[in-house]
Amino acid sequence: xxxxxxxxxxxxxxxxxxxxxxxxxxxxxxxxxxxxxxxxxxxxxxxxxxxxxxxxxxxxxxxxxxxxxxxxxxxxxxxxxxxxxxxxxxxxxxxxxxxxxxxxxxxxxxxxxxxxxxxxxxxxxxxxxxxxxxxxxxxxxxxxxxxxxxxxxxxxxxxxxxxxxxxxxxxxxxxxxxxxxxxxxxxxxxxxxxxxxxxxxxxxxxxxxxxxxxxxxxxxxxx
Amino acid sequence: xxxxxxxxxxxxxxxxxxxxxxxxxxxxxxxxxxxxxxxxxxxxxxxxxxxxxxxxxxxxxxxxxxxxxxxxxxxxxxxxxxxxxxxxxxxxxxxxxxxxxxxxxxxxxxxxxxxxxxxxxxxxxxxxxxxxxxxxxxxxxxxxxxxxxxxxxxxxxxxxxxxxxxxxxxxxxxxxxxxxxxxxxxxxxxxxxxxxxxxxxxxxxxxxxxxxxxxxxxxxxxxxxxxxxxxxxxxxxxxxxxxxxxxxxxxxxxxxxxxxxxxxxxxxxxxxxxxxxxxxxxxxxxxxxxxxxxxxxxxxxxxxxxxxxxxxxxxxxxxxxxxxxxxxxxxxxxxxxxxxxxxxxxxxxxxxxxxxxxxxxxxxxxxxxxxxxxxxxxxxxxxxxxxxxxxxxxxxxxxxxxxxxxxxxxxxxxxxxxxxxxxxxxxxxxxxxxxxxxxxxxxxxxxxxxxxx
Numbered sequence: 001x002x003x004x005x006x007x008x009x010x011x012x013x014x015x016x017x018x019x020x021x022x023x024x025x026x027x028x029x030x031x032x033x034x035x036x037x038x039x040x041x042x043x044x045x046x047x048x049x050x051x052x053x054x055x056x057x058x059x060x061x062x063x064x065x066x067x068x069x070x071x072x073x074x075x076x077x078x079x080x081x082x083x084x085x086x087x088x089x090x091x092x093x094x095x096x097x098x099x100x101x102x103x104x105x106x107x108x109x110x111x112x113x114x115x116x117x118x119x120x121x122x123x124x125x126x127x128x129x130x131x132x133x134x135x136x137x138x139x140x141x142x143x144x145x146x147x148x149x150x151x152x153x154x155x156x157x158x159x160x161x162x163x164x165x166x167x168x169x170x171x172x173x174x175x176x177x178x179x180x181x182x183x184x185x186x187x188x189x190x191x192x193x194x195x196x197x198x199x200x201x202x203x204x205x206x207x208x209x210x211x212x213x214x215x216x217x218x219x220x221x222x223x
Numbered sequence: 224x225x226x227x228x229x230x231x232x233x234x235x236x237x238x239x240x241x242x243x244x245x246x247x248x249x250x251x252x253x254x255x256x257x258x259x260x261x262x263x264x265x266x267x268x269x270x271x272x273x274x275x276x277x278x279x280x281x282x283x284x285x286x287x288x289x290x291x292x293x294x295x296x297x298x299x300x301x302x303x304x305x306x307x308x309x310x311x312x313x314x315x316x317x318x319x320x321x322x323x324x325x326x327x328x329x330x331x332x333x334x335x336x337x338x339x340x341x342x343x344x345x346x347x348x349x350x351x352x353x354x355x356x357x358x359x360x361x362x363x364x365x366x367x368x369x370x371x372x373x374x375x376x377x378x379x380x381x382x383x384x385x386x387x388x389x390x391x392x393x394x395x396x397x398x399x400x401x402x403x404x405x406x407x408x409x410x411x412x413x414x415x416x417x418x419x420x421x422x423x424x425x426x427x428x429x430x431x432x433x434x435x436x437x438x439x440x441x442x443x444x445x446x447x448x449x450x451x452x453x454x455x456x457x458x459x460x461x462x463x464x465x466x467x468x469x470x471x472x473x474x475x476x477x478x479x480x481x482x483x484x485x486x487x488x489x490x491x492x493x494x495x496x497x498x499x500x501x502x503x504x505x506x507x508x509x510x511x512x513x514x515x516x517x518x519x520x521x522x523x524x525x526x527x528x529x530x531x532x533x534x535x536x537x538x539x540x541x542x543x544x545x546x547x548x549x550x551x552x553x554x555x556x557x558x559x560x561x562x563x564x565x566x567x568x569x570x571x572x573x574x575x576x577x578x579x580x581x582x583x584x585x586x587x588x589x590x591x592x593x594x595x596x597x598x599x600x601x602x603x604x605x606x607x608x609x610x611x612x613x614x615x616x617x618x619x620x621x622x623x624x625x626x627x628x629x630x631x632x633x634x635x636x637x638x639x640x641x642x643x644x645x646x647x648x649x650x651x652x653x654x655x656x657x658x659x660x661x662x663x664x665x666x667x668x669x670x671x672x673x674x675x676x
Contacts, residue, residue: 101483
């Protein structure tokens with residue numbers, strides 16, 4: 001899952017980046033409204049954390065522009081102005097949730113998980129596909145109730161596929177969503193990760209769609 | 224009572240009335256005195272003319288008899304001179320002789336001062352018979368036939384004249400008193416009328432303070448306009464000061480919040496004991512900031528252009544249902560068009576945001592918002608907004624507790640617990656009210672009453 005943080009306070013934004021990275025997200029940072037808008041407009045994010053009080057271009061305007069341009073990723077707004085007027089304006093501009101400063105990271109992470117889950121059409125924090133279950137709250141994966149240990153990159157990849165169950169996901173898309181923009185991307189490593197995950201899970205839920213990418217799906221008859 | 228009277232004369236109305244009363248009383252007194260004097264003068268000169276005529280007649284018919292005695296060569300045709308004490312008398316005196324008198328004098332005798340010659344007509348007032356007061360015209364005459372000096376005197380009782388003068392004076396006094404009363408009444412009306420713009424200025428100013436108006440607008444008289452302008456400028460300045468103070472508080476709070484986030488999150492990396500202390504302290508700081516910031520933000524006064532309730536509630540409902548997408552919350556809104564809230568948008572948002580957000584959090588799937596105008600408040604108009612949910616509701620005895628600061632009945636649903644306390648604070652600052660009720664949907668109903676425009 002790749003997340004964009006648009007926040008002008010460097011320390012806070014670094015704290016958020018750290019916590020999100022620890023929780024298995026690929027994170028991009030923007031410290032002003034213009035860069036933030038540009039990134040959100042051009043890169044495929046699974047969620048955006050957007051501070052409303054930003055230099056150059058304020059959060060509400062960015063959000064409104066994204067939404068009119070058809071960018072529909074879930075957006076969590078951060079605001080120090082916790083009056084309802086600001087919240088209503090933000091939500092009306094197209095935000096999916098808000099968090100008022102000061103906040104603690106756990107709350108941010110919980111809100112973010114819920115947003116991503118919701119946008120993927122999942123209602124439970126635990127996503128399952130056949131015998132495989134992924135708990136978005138603690139990053140645990142299990143098959144038939146037995147825990148499976150995955151590396152951070154493997155988890156990110158599986159998590160993205162689990163959130164998009166039944167859809168064909170290309171390698172490029174996977175690369176875009178599990179690496180932040182500064183990462184030296186190599187789509188070949190995706191194949192390596194997928195193979196490792198297949199081996200660790202030991203259940204055939206990830207199939208390769210030739211020339212297009214991968215699809216995560218559980219078919220009863222195969223079991 | 225005396226204190227109240229002296230206080231009254233210190234008011235503008237009192238001063239105006241007192242001075243106007245004084246001047247009109249003085250003018251009427253001078254007028255009255257002149258009139259009275261003129262009338263008296265006219266009446267007396269009429270009497271004097273009659274006396275002079277009689278005296279001339281007497282001189283004309285006087286002659287010295289061959290015996291050397293003064294007599295009239297024909298009678299003075301006037302019955303009044305023959306009737307004793309009739310009030311009309313004449314007497315002709317010569318030094319050292321018995322005076323020749325009218326019959327009306329009877330046993331009375333005028334006592335002319337013969338020591339001085341009077342060759343031009345002289346008038347005087349003397350004591351007459353029967354307590355009468357006489358006006359006397361007298362003159363010395365030397366008759367052509369004899370070289371003797373006679374003092375001619377004609378007198379008349381002034382009782383009738385004095386009565387006429389007195390009657391006139393009484394009449395005059397009555398008329399003047401009537402004029403005075405009328406003038407005073409007119410003065411009161413005039414002062415009230417003249418000071419009316421001042422009163423309406425005062426009323427308008429009270430309206431500004433009560434939040435019904437924002438400025439002293441309207442067509443003020445030329446001489447009140449500078450005052451109204453000054454007051455408006457003062458209101459502007461006051462508003463600017465309040466706005467600036469509010470902005471400063473907001474900025475301060477805003478500026479504190481980001482560092483506070485950083486501290487809170489950094490504390491996570493510390494040993495548990497320190498982390499707990501720091502997070503407890505930062506939470507306290509956060510609550511203080513929230514508390515004071517919210518109160519500083521409350522404007523609590525109407526007078527602005529007003530806020531269209533329906534549009535605002537629609538926006539709010541959209542926002543809250545967006546927040547509760549995963550449970551598929553539906554918010555039903557019922558609000559008449561054109562309903563206006565007499566106050567600030569921020570305050571409205573703060574009240575309804577908290578109330579509807581609460582309803583959204585607790586609702587299973589349904590929230591209704593119904594707004595209407597209350598008709599039973601003649602002095603100030605109010606509107607009522609009722610927000611209901613289909614959640615678990617709150618037992619009656621615990622409802623008031625929710626309006627207390629920092630109180631929550633269920634710690635599982637996130638929130639600082641300030642929500643409903645701030646709702647009540649703002650609502651009361653607008654002179655409205657907030658209470659809870661059982662909802663027809665099964666959950667809780669929160670009802671707020673706010674001034675309407």
